[in-house]
Amino acid sequence: GKSVTEQTREILATIDRYLAQAGTDKAKLLSANIWLTDMATFGEMNAVWDAWVAPGHTPARATVEAKLAAPQYKVEIMVVAAR
Numbered sequence: 001g002k003s004v005t006e007q008t009r010e011i012l013a014t015i016d017r018y019l020a021q022a023g024t025d026k027a028k029l030l031s032a033n034i035w036l037t038d039m040a041t042f043g044e045m046n047a048v049w050d051a052w053v054a055p056g057h058t059p060a061r062a063t064v065e066a067k068l069a070a071p072q073y074k075v076e077i078m079v080v081a082a083r
Helices: 004-021 039-052
Strands: 031-038 059-064 075-081
Touching: 004 039, 004 075, 031 039, 039 059
Parallel strands: 031 059
Antiparallel strands: 031 075
16 A cells, blocks of 8 residues: 555645645635544654645644544645635
8 A cells, every 4th residue: 555655745736636626825824733543653644744745834733542433544634725
């Protein structure tokens, strides 16, 4: 399966596309929820996240450990953005 790093990169690229379709971007993020199947992978996810977020526009964020829909999924991210 894909690593947490790869999954996080793919999710954030998808989020960028959705934000663009909605006429906004990651500088307008208000909040983010992140679910990890294993909190031991927090550092891996966080390195990708920190490289992606717009400097000076880091949203409020909650990160929790949880079981996800299928075993191949290791990361889930949901964001709320303003226009």
